[in-house]
Amino acid sequence: MAPADTRELPIGTVVRLTGLSSHTLRKWESRYALVSPRRTESGRRVYVQADIDRLVLVRDLSAKGHQLGRLSGLSDDALRDLLDQSSQARTMRAPKRVLVVGHVLAAEASVLRSRFRADLSIQSVDLDEWFRDGAVPAAGDAIIAEAPTLDAAQADRLVRLAEGRRVVVVYGYAQKRSLNALRDSGVTCLRAPIDLESVRLELEGPSLVATGVGVVPPRRFSDAAIARVRAAPTAVRCECPGHIADLLYELLAFERYSRTCESEQAKDQALHRYLAEVSGHARAAFEEALERVAFEEGIPLN
Numbered sequence: 001m002a003p004a005d006t007r008e009l010p011i012g013t014v015v016r017l018t019g020l021s022s023h024t025l026r027k028w029e030s031r032y033a034l035v036s037p038r039r040t041e042s043g044r045r046v047y048v049q050a051d052i053d054r055l056v057l058v059r060d061l062s063a064k065g066h067q068l069g070r071l072s073g074l075s076d077d078a079l080r081d082l083l084d085q086s087s088q089a090r091t092m093r094a095p096k097r098v099l100v101v102g103h104v105l106a107a108e109a110s111v112l113r114s115r116f117r118a119d120l121s122i123q124s125v126d127l128d129e130w131f132r133d134g135a136v137p138a139a140g141d142a143i144i145a146e147a148p149t150l151d152a153a154q155a156d157r158l159v160r161l162a163e164g165r166r167v168v169v170v171y172g173y174a175q176k177r178s179l180n181a182l183r184d185s186g187v188t189c190l191r192a193p194i195d196l197e198s199v200r201l202e203l204e205g206p207s208l209v210a211t212g213v214g215v216v217p218p219r220r221f222s223d224a225a226i227a228r229v230r231a232a233p234t235a236v237r238c239e240c241p242g243h244i245a246d247l248l249y250e251l252l253a254f255e256r257y258s259r260t261c262e263s264e265q266a267k268d269q270a271l272h273r274y275l276a277e278v279s280g281h282a283r284a285a286f287e288e289a290l291e292r293v294a295f296e297e298g299i300p301l302n
Contacts, residue, residue, distance in 0.1 A: 008038065008046035012222065018055045019218035019257065019280075025055070032072040034058055050076075056218070057083060070180060085186060095142035095166055097121065098203065102146020105170060108196040110146075116200055118142070131157055142166035144199055148192070150174035159185045168203050172196055198271050216280030219252070220287045225301045229290055232299045241293045244286060251283040278290045 015022055024029055028034045037045040057072050057079040071079065098118040100109040106124035114121050121137075123130055127147050131154075136144055142165060147154055150171040153177035158167055168188040171179075179189050190204055230245035258276035294301050 006048055007095070008048060009052070011037075011045050011047070014047050014052055014055070016220060016222055017052050017218055018059060019216070020055065020059060028055075028058070028068065032068050033095065034068070034072050054079070059218075066183060070176075082184065085184065095203070097137065097141045098144060099123065099137050099141065100144045101125065101127055101134070102144075102170070104201070105144060105146045112196050112200070115197065127154055131181050136161065137165060141170070142203055144168045144170070144196075146170050146192075147174070148172040150178060155179075155182055158182060158187055166174055166203060168199055170199060173281060201274055202272050216255075216277055217284040219283070221248075221290065221301055225250075226290065229294050229297075229299050232297065241290075241297065241299075244289050244293060248283065248286050248290060251279055251286060255279040255283055 007019075008079040011022055011025065011287065014020075014025065018025075020028075023148070029037070035047070037047045037051060040046060054076055057076065059082055061079060062068060062069055066082065071082075074082065095118050097120075098116060099121045101105055101123045103124050103126075105121045109120055109122050113122075123134060125134070127145055130145075143158075143161060145158060145167065147169055148171070150169065150173065152175070155174070158169055159181055161167055162182075163183045166188075167182075167186075168190065169182065170190050170192050172192045176191075182189050190199060226245045226248050230242050232241070255276055258272045258279060291301065293299075
């Protein structure tokens with residue numbers, strides 16, 4: 001076994017490696033104790049590689065909808081297992097058929113049927129009634145289930161249904177234990193009220209993996225490095241380096257904004273998660289462009 005990397009890194013390096021802001025890092029440390037960096041005599045935080053690895057795991061799981069409060073109590077191995085399970089559920093191919101169960105969702109589905117790529121089957125019944133009388137969808141199909149009050153028995157049934165199927169449950173009230181069991185089984189849990197279009201984006205999102213939307217690469221360059229490229233004199237007879245820097249600033253801002261919306265506006269969480277992923281990949285592409293421009297012009301980025 002290779003020895004652990006014990007090099008101590010300042011918070012600025014951790015921000016660059018993880019793509020998390022310094023504000024987010026401090027919040028995660030103080031509120032959830034996700035990592036415990038050592039304090040130097042001057043009061044500065046310093047991190048080791050194990051801290052960075054854990055932060056990246058938590059970042060990716062949080063982006064998939066897992067709650068920070070629960071993640072904080074898991075070991076690194078448990079976080080990796082949970083990420084593997086979430087990734088497997090996320091990358092299942094888009095379903096050809098979707099069953100919608102529930103009165104409110106059924107009414108919306110009747111109006112929005114044409115927006116789904118999949119064929120819809122709509123059941124305007126209570127979830128328990130469907131459990132008693134409804135036909136179980138075939139493997140590879142998907143279920144959107146409405147549960148105003150999600151109890152343990154319903155959660156257990158949904159966990160079993162999730163074997164080989166995509167399951168999305170839109171709930172009003174539920175115990176954390178039930179939600180944790182569902183999420184661990186790959187079930188997507190969305191808090192009502194939420195519009196069906198957001199549910200559709202969440203359900204049909206896995207087809208986006210093939211087009212490059214997925215785990216977002218961490219941020220590579222600090223604001224100071226981008227500013228150096230923007231301000232440096234250039235031999236290129238245009239303002240492209242400055243334009244690239246400006247676009248990066250805007251993409252970074254929009255990526256942060258989308259993640260804030262994702263965490264604070266439950267109604268639009270699926271849409272904003274998608275927007276954060278798209279902007280993050282666009283940001284990574286422009287970071288490559290910035291690196292190319294900086295290399296050609298001899299501008300240091302570190």
